[in-house]
Amino acid sequence: MDSINELIVRNSPVQETLRAIASQMIKQDEYALARIWLIDKGDICDTCVVRSVCPSQERCLHLTASEGRDLKGEKAWSNTDGRFGRFPIGVRKVGHVAQSGEAIHLHDLLTTESSWIADRDWIHAEKINGLAAHPLKFQDDILGVIAVFSRKNISLDSFQWLRMFAEQASIAIANARAFEEIDRLRSQLKEENEYLREEISETTPHKFLIGESPVWTKIVQQIRLVGSSGRDRFANWRAERERKWSPVPCTRPGRDVASRSYV
Numbered sequence: 001m002d003s004i005n006e007l008i009v010r011n012s013p014v015q016e017t018l019r020a021i022a023s024q025m026i027k028q029d030e031y032a033l034a035r036i037w038l039i040d041k042g043d044i045c046d047t048c049v050v051r052s053v054c055p056s057q058e059r060c061l062h063l064t065a066s067e068g069r070d071l072k073g074e075k076a077w078s079n080t081d082g083r084f085g086r087f088p089i090g091v092r093k094v095g096h097v098a099q100s101g102e103a104i105h106l107h108d109l110l111t112t113e114s115s116w117i118a119d120r121d122w123i124h125a126e127k128i129n130g131l132a133a134h135p136l137k138f139q140d141d142i143l144g145v146i147a148v149f150s151r152k153n154i155s156l157d158s159f160q161w162l163r164m165f166a167e168q169a170s171i172a173i174a175n176a177r178a179f180e181e182i183d184r185l186r187s188q189l190k191e192e193n194e195y196l197r198e199e200i201s202e203t204t205p206h207k208f209l210i211g212e213s214p215v216w217t218k219i220v221q222q223i224r225l226v227g228s229s230g231r232d233r234f235a236n237w238r239a240e241r242e243r244k245w246s247p248v249p250c251t252r253p254g255r256d257v258a259s260r261s262y263v
Contacts, residue, residue, distance in 0.1 A: 004165065007172040017176040018065035021146070021169045025162075026067040030152040032126055033068030033077055037061035037087055037094055038136070038144035038173070044086060054088035061087040061098055061144060068149070071126050084118070092116050097133045097145045103163060106131040107153040130154040134166035138174040 003024055007017055018036050025034035042057040054060065063085045068077040090099040093116035097104055106114065107130045109123050117123060132154045133147035146166050148154070154162075 004168040004172060008168065008175055011179045012176055014173065014176045014180055015064070017172055019067070021172065022065040022067040025146070025148055025165065028148075028150075028158075030150045031068070031148050032071075032128060032151050033066070033149040034147070035063060035067075036065040036136070036144060036146050036169075037098070038064045039089065039098060039142065048086050049083060050086065050088055050091065053091050055090060056088075060089060061094060063087075064144075071151075092118055093131070093133055094145050094147060097135050097147075098142060101135045101137065101142050103132070103134045103159075103166075105154065105156075105159050127151050132159050132162050134163050136166060136170040136173060138170045143170055143173055 004021065007020055010017075012020070018038075022034045022036055025031065038061070039059055040062045042054075042060050043062075045051055045054070045057040048054065048060075051057075063080045063082075066078050066080055069075065070077070084094075087094045087098075089095050093104055093106070096102075096116070104116075106112075106116070109117065109131065110127065110129050122128070126149075128149045128151060130150040130153045131147065132150070133145055136143040136146055146162075146169060148162065
């Protein structure tokens with residue numbers, strides 16, 4: 001879990017985080033394929049191969065990360081645009097997990113018939129015997145589904161380990177999305193600040209006012225009027241104060257002007 005914990009605190013793009021999660025899952029030798037689907041808006045409904053069984057085109061599961069190799073080790077399964085690039089929510093095993101929020105654990109696929117198996121020819125050709133799929137949950141939201149296909153039956157201990165892995169992966173994905181949103185908002189704020197600076201420099205000498213509408217013009221005039229009247233009132237007050245407190249000549253009886261004293 002050390003590597004997945006690093007992803008939780010690392011400021012990595014969502015796609016890079018998803019690939020790293022899938023790569024860690026496929027390190028188990030018996031695992032043939034690891035995949036991550038995330039819930040997103042329906043986008044290729046007109047050309048989607050599962051459109052006929054899709055109950056709603058508003059949202060679906062998007063295959064966002066895939067890691068694995070064929071039985072001979074010659075072909076990498078990293079493509080996310082193939083036949084199962086989209087899955088309707090509620091349809092088959094992956095869609096069921098996304099809709100219900102409950103994990104599934106299948107074994108003996110080579111000898112057991114299951115309506116949830118979409119490609120039985122692939123199961124037999126690649127000797128796939130076990131499947132585990134867990135919901136990716138963050139708080140009360142289901143983000144998607146994480147699944148592994150194994151050439152051996154997946155033990156209960158491994159199934160529980162995958163559950164804990166899915167919980168940690170959900171946090172890493174949610175954090176990566178949050179980091180991307182923060183970066184987007186920071187860039188947007190920077191652009192808006194630059195725009196405002198340009199607006200301020202191109203409008204009026206009053207740098208704290210933006211625009212040249214009649215309302216703003218009236219406000220500027222009022223500011224100038226208040227400023228000038230304020231200066232006039234201050235000058236009048238100062239003159240009156242100087243007049244009131246200036247020395248006043250005082251005369252006493254029997255004294256001439258030359259002998260006047262000042263108080």
